[in-house]
Amino acid sequence: MTEVALRSVGKLLRRVREANAAIAVDTRVDWPRDLADPEGGTMLCHDEGARTVGDLRGQLRPVPSGHTELPGVIEQTTAACRTLVADRVADGEPTYVPSHAEHGGWRRWDRIQEWLTANREAFSTALQD
Template sequence: MADREESAHEIVCTKNTDEVLTGGMANAGAVVRRGGLVERPAPSTAPALHAHLRALERHGFGGAPTPLRLTEDGREQLTYIPGDVALPPFPGWAMTEDALRSVGGLLRRLHDTSATVAVDQGVQWPRSMADPEGGTLLCHNDVCPENVVFRDGRAVALIDFDLAAPGRAVWDLAMAARYWVPMLDPVSAAVLHPAGLDIPARLRILADGYGLSADERAELPGVVEQATESCRAFVAGKVAEGDPVFVEALSARGGWHRWDRLQEWLTAHRELFTAALLK
């Protein structure tokens, strides 16, 4: 999510046969694994989302959990995908160029398959992190390190589709770029990411891994700025609601000054990012 602290895959305790997995900022302590099954709170869109995930699988995309069932107490059961998930502060293996390129490739495979599956337009998909321009493609919208499963240093699957909503492919890639490049000013990036990352070069690697078109490359830096504004609005909403996790995270990371600094940095470097993408 916009300011995530924990992984959805990290095992924190065991009780009987249940392994309690951290569920990020929204579902911490509410996600459990039982062997090859994961049970977690179901999003409001679960029936339509499950149908979409099953359709993706039928069309050949194997990089997402398979929905198994919804329980009477409002939870969902899905297959567990084995592998490695990067936890903050993000380790070097997750920030290699090969890892970054593979994230782009995985997201492209998701989008190519999603383009063959019609989105249920009768569903109220979550809008908090969704593309404000909308679209016909069901985007993941939260491709952060904690939601990508790796094997042998390569991204193989995406988890946690709770924020999935219709949008443009370039929007989904921009959201991913925020976390993976990362599209963060140096002060913000230093909190969770290794030092010395070449941001313009990494943005190009992600776009190359995805196979982004020339027109979308020219558009991407501006969409990243737009996505960052949406993330800020999401955090502002949570803070206004008094959500203690987001209130604490905002305070710990420098308050709104941090978001102002980030937006100014993105705007100041837009031409540099565009040049790196188009060279």
């Protein structure tokens, strides 16, 4: 990924965070936990793929304006998604099993995590601009 593209992603993430922060979420609702932040929160995420694989929503915490924290939260979210996929694949869900295999399996997940870790500093820098 080029520096320009990485900065663009960082700016987009900042805009998404600001937009999400403006939406009130009832924290008393028992939201699904599959994609939820383990620390809970006052923001709601929704997986656009949910139209085909079920309702995947979860509560998220707003990331403080400390730019150094967001890349770590992205890594944590990626790990939560990996767990979700692992559970679905282990259960033999027909939507997940072939998709997981066709898109590179666990090697792909490992590459994603390695890339995120390797680019953590660049993300933090891009978010400060």
